[in-house]
Amino acid sequence: MHTFLAADDAIEPLAGELGGADMEGVWLRSENLPAHLAFARQTLPRARRVEAASVNAWADQILQSIVGVLPEEGTWRLHLWPAYGEGRAGEHRCRLIRSALVEKLKKQRRALMRCQEESQEPFTRSTSLVQAVLTSPGSGLLSVSAAPEPHELRSIISAYPAGHITPAEDKTAPSRAFAKVIEAEMRLGRRIMKNETCVDLGASPGSWSHVALLRGAHVTAVDRSPLRADLMRHPRLHFHQGDAFKFRPPEPVDWLLCDIIAAPQRSMDLLLDWLRARLMRAFIVTIKFKGTDEYGQLDTLKQNAPPLCADFRLTRLCANKNEVCAFGIAARE
Ligand SMILES: C[S@@+](CC[C@H](N)C(=O)[O-])C[C@H]1O[C@@H](n2cnc3c(N)ncnc32)[C@H](O)[C@@H]1O
Numbered sequence: 115m116h117t118f119l120a121a122d123d124a125i126e127p128l129a130g131e132l133g134g135a136d137m138e139g140v141w142l143r144s145e146n147l148p149a150h151l152a153f154a155r156q157t158l159p160r161a162r163r164v165e166a167a168s169v170n171a172w173a174d175q176i177l178q179s180i181v182g183v184l185p186e187e188g189t190w191r192l193h194l195w196p197a198y199g200e201g202r203a204g205e206h207r208c209r210l211i212r213s214a215l216v217e218k219l220k221k222q223r224r225a226l227m228r229c230q231e232e233s234q235e236p237f238t239r240s241t242s243l244v245q246a247v248l249t250s251p252g253s254g255l256l257s258v259s260a261a262p263e264p265h266e267l268r269s270i271i272s273a274y275p276a277g278h279i280t281p282a283e284d285k286t287a288p289s290r291a292f293a294k295v296i297e298a299e300m301r302l303g304r305r306i307m308k309n310e311t312c313v314d315l316g317a318s319p320g321s322w323s324h325v326a327l328l329r330g331a332h333v334t335a336v337d338r339s340p341l342r343a344d345l346m347r348h349p350r351l352h353f354h355q356g357d358a359f360k361f362r363p364p365e366p367v368d369w370l371l372c373d374i375i376a377a378p379q380r381s382m383d384l385l386l387d388w389l390r391a392r393l394m395r396a397f398i399v400t401i402k403f404k405g406t407d408e409y410g411q412l413d414t415l416k417q418n419a420p421p422l423c424a425d426f427r428l429t430r431l432c433a434n435k436n437e438v439c440a441f442g443i444a445a446r447e
Contacts, residue, residue: 117161117255118142119276121430124153127409140197141255150269150416152409152428152438155277157270158245158257167252169207173214176246179258181222188240188261189228193275196248207251234273236303237264243271269427272301281433284324288342291373292321293433298398298441301427306331311367313394315358315384316374320345322398326371327351336361359384363393370394378408382415382440389422389444398441400434415440 120128120140128142129135131151135142147159166172176192184190194212196204219229230241237243239262248254264271279300281293299305306312308330314323320341323333333351336358340346346353354361358374370388374381378401385399403409412428419440420426426442 115143115145115160116147117158117257118144118151118154119156119158121153121155121277122432124430127406128153130409141249147267148270149267149420150426150428152412153430154270156245156272157267158247158255159259159263159267159271161245161255161257163253164246164256165253169210169214172211172246172248173218175256176211176215176244177218177222179256180244183258183260184242184244185240185261188238188242189230190242190244190261191230191233191273193243193245194248195246195275197254197276198248198250204248204251207248211246234300237268237271237273239265241265245275247276268425269429273303274301279432287321287324288319288345289321290433292325294373294400294431294439295322295325295371295398297431297433298427298439301429301431302396302425302441302443304396304443305329306369310369311363312369312371313361313363313367315361315370315372316376317341317371322371322373323351326369331369334363334367362391366393366395368395370397370399372397372399374400375402378403378411379414382411385415385440386418386422389419392444394444396441396443398439401438401440403436403438405436412438421445 132144132146135144164175166175194208196208198204241264242261243259243264245257279297282296284292306326306329310331312326312331312333314333314335317323317335318337318339318341323335323345326333327348327350335341335351336354345351381401388394422445424443424445428440431439
């Protein structure tokens, strides 16, 4: 059985994606391990329940779960987080467990020493992941995912503990929507780079363009309405007024950014059209919902987008409301 942590307000949608699951609050258990789960925040493969009365017992349990299981080569990470209580007590307990584990590791074989303590870089093929969740001070879940599994399942296993990213703040952006681009970049492990070319569809008032311009990119912004005045004057921004669904760039661009308010099927079809026509190298596309009835439409995207991509992700971002974000890298040939 595998354990999944549901994204905010997404327990039922996640159960639907899993084809049924045992539910315990935000934790869902299922034997299925689908390639894409838009409504999961984190996946804990083969998680088992643990009873550990003390800090020392927790450290022992974690140590026992990895000795002889993690590969001799490569690095590993420990995601250790509390999922109980309101205050700081859980975080404090996790810090103590981590310190106790580090002491125990010093007496272990060299392979176990290669723990990347705080890294949130994308998983490589040689990264292993150990996840320990305290659902109470003395009990929780423990999952060991030996390399290359975290990399191979990177669309459902997050490099961020509990899959959580606090939405970014930027008071100079025209709206809070900019946090979606930043979070998608972080999850993908690839940022918009200086001199790259971006098409931003549904760009007004301009937060996504604002991020791309800050990164040094050249932006074609498409909307029926203009962007904020300072962005309209920016030397690296070209504004195209019109229907974003009809716009096609004269030559392929580095990034398709798309945050159009539209029916989900239209946004998904737009993404698939651009991928099939090889119009972009990377993409971040918001799929917006009214209510919950249309979530099932994501199945078409889960089937059709991955063969067109080197890396395809579909997830409800921490910065998303009733939306899901499709982002990734297009296939080269
Ligand atoms: C959520 S807003 C985009 C916010 C923007 N990403 C930002 O960060 O500031 C959606 C935008 O889609 C635009 N839009 C909706 N349908 C459109 C269409 N067919 N063509 C062009 N723009 C469209 C709206 O005018 C609106 O500005």
